[in-house]
Amino acid sequence: MSAQAEDSDDSRVQRIRDILASGAVREASRLLRTLAPAEIAHLLESIPPAEREIVWNLVDEEHDGQILLLVTDEVRAQLIRHMDEEALLAATENLDLDDLADLVQQMPSAITSEVLQSLDDQRRKRLETVLSFSEDTAGGLMNTDTVTVRPEVTLDVVLRYLRRLGDAVPVSTDKLFVVNRDDGYLGILRLSSLVTRDPEDTVAEAMSLAMQPIHADMSASDVARRFEAHDMLSAPVVDEDGRLLGRITVDDVIDVIREEGEHQFMGGAGLSEEEDMFAPVLSSTRRRALWLGINLATAFLASWVIGQFEETLSKIVALAVLMPIVASMGGIAGSQTLTLAIRGIALGQLNASNARALLVKELAVGTLNSLIWAIVVAVIAGVWFQSGAIAILIGVAITINLVFAAIAGSLLPLFLERVGIDPALAGSVLLTTVTDVVGFLSFLGLATLFLV
């Protein structure tokens, strides 16, 4: 167990890339067999589409399903496109039901109905249950592989029951679910309790009542927060009558948390968290073109504002030189407030009740910072253009813009959230529009009033 063995994941992926580049397909195939499905998924996401197809054809078919689950939506769509019906059906075998549900939803509908027909009655029913919930709810995240026990039996009976089940008990089982005869959820029996308590105790004595079940309609991000708050490994999912439907395991919650983080980060640049780094040029161009178009509209708006002051600009060309500074300072300050607010909303820590407190604080921070930097910029601009009037003008304009930036940065994301627009996606475009327009308007407007 040397340090080298520890770090081998990345270097093995690197070696495969090198081997592929040199065309030694058999050697690459041998190496691929030493990788876990997750490592192959990681490799597939790290290479361009052409290499991706070569690797995908070399992968052992029995891992196809696992790997398809692990790659992002875009890469998955690309891989599925090149598989025939038989291979697709084979890929759906031996998957957990929650995974199968995820995969089936992205396959051609002809395949979906074939998959459903290939399942036994019980599994089909369960799959239909999971499919009936939206992907981003507890019901969509859950698996139906729960092991349930009754409260009145002894732990010894439970142990004998589990031994009879044998491999049918999922490896990831950390707790059993205690239900009444109608499948009504009562509580949990942790394996750690099962193995430490007296075998003569009953389940009722050893079980924990502290875990509140998750309703199938709960949003995936609320589920994630619940898991984080209580350090849970798995949790029961119930229907509106409290009947146990399945369980959510922490590995699926980790995916939710990873995606939430990527959504915020990538949304700011108008990208989806599912964006493939090596997406085909044409589809990538099309998606980005939309975002550039939206931003172009706001840029023209700012230009139009500047255009209203053509006469002023033609008289004092220094204004043209300095005006980007006013807009830029507002944009930077506003984006800091905006970022804080978007995270607060995502964590459920910012809403109408404390928006006022945030606004007051951000206004104070914005005002203080605007005074500091208004003075700095005024001095530099005044010396540069040898003009006290320009110095005062730009100082005042920066102060105005930073105050507006604090207001827009605090309230805009809450407003967007309220009207159902994703602040992570639309926030920064709109904020920059505000700070550009206010910046140019205040600077050039004041100049027109007082300098011309």
Place this chain on the structure above:
Amino acid sequence: MSAQAEDSDDSRVQRIRDILASGAVREASRLLRTLAPAEIAHLLESIPPAEREIVWNLVDEEHDGQILLLVTDEVRAQLIRHMDEEALLAATENLDLDDLADLVQQMPSAITSEVLQSLDDQRRKRLETVLSFSEDTAGGLMNTDTVTVRPEVTLDVVLRYLRRLGDAVPVSTDKLFVVNRDDGYLGILRLSSLVTRDPEDTVAEAMSLAMQPIHADMSASDVARRFEAHDMLSAPVVDEDGRLLGRITVDDVIDVIREEGEHQFMGGAGLSEEEDMFAPVLSSTRRRALWLGINLATAFLASWVIGQFEETLSKIVALAVLMPIVASMGGIAGSQTLTLAIRGIALGQLNASNARALLVKELAVGTLNSLIWAIVVAVIAGVWFQSGAIAILIGVAITINLVFAAIAGSLLPLFLERVGIDPALAGSVLLTTVTDVVGFLSFLGLATLFLV
């Protein structure tokens, strides 16, 4: 188990806020006692400092330690500042060793040595082990509460051993670690195997060898990727000789993943993932001032570039009106590429070996998009200012800037990573500098060459 009970976390927090606002302290205190430590931590992060102190004084002291662990660094520092030595010592009681290590590192050093003295020999030694590793390594994440067994004993013996340990077995135990007589790591015994296998089997027969141990020096983000790739609930941590030091549990990994996501998102605005939404105005102003100052320097650089063309601008004022469009389009396009590259680096999917492939693709996307939007902007600008020359000029400048944006967006983050600068923090400032300078330079430069 109604839907209402499910959603009560947020509404209870809201109720406490309302009650605090109305000054009914006893009522608030009663409600606080119904909240779990994680919920109180969430509440503390959601309210301004003044209310925070009131709530903190109402919290049951026995939960102080748990809550301090759950809030962000900044909020923790604020809460600790108002605690006396006795309260701080009390807060460190009954914590897991990994948690204790986290907490102790942020307390005054006088407290740290007192805490160390208050521990028994074994616990002190273990704490010193954990403290000897950096917080962002496997060693810093690990806990020493492993339950170990020998390979030669039977599962029945293991079960009896666990019953004797009783409550000393951590609730979060999902597996036991199999070691030789020198504490050398051999493999794992899942509780799910323990309870499903024949009690007469030996540990050696029932254990799994598939789990590679994690070296104590491995970085926290590599640990997180390992957990994600293999859906692990807990994993063994070993020293360089393969001796078992402790285990990492998935709840700590979730914190790492959450923080990584927030780091990328907040770093782009020059904020730390530990930033408190209600940080005191002065400290918040100071931190933001630094970021604004850095950005101001780059804004002045752009201004200086514009200043080189004062004469051109004074002759054709339309250039001043249109120039922000050229800079803005470059900034937007570049930030899309940059965002993709930063995520690729963070996931370990982008490095020198595939940088070329990304660059080629981004150049193709950038060129295509620049052609589309160059034409659109040229037509609009040409009609607006009734000038074919200006139309051609802005079209060419936008094309140049978008090509540079694709190059800078692809290569800049890799370069920063190589020289040890965090791309999530510095990437967007530097990228905007490039796109501003190239945008203004190409637009005004070409105008000076061909129009004046």
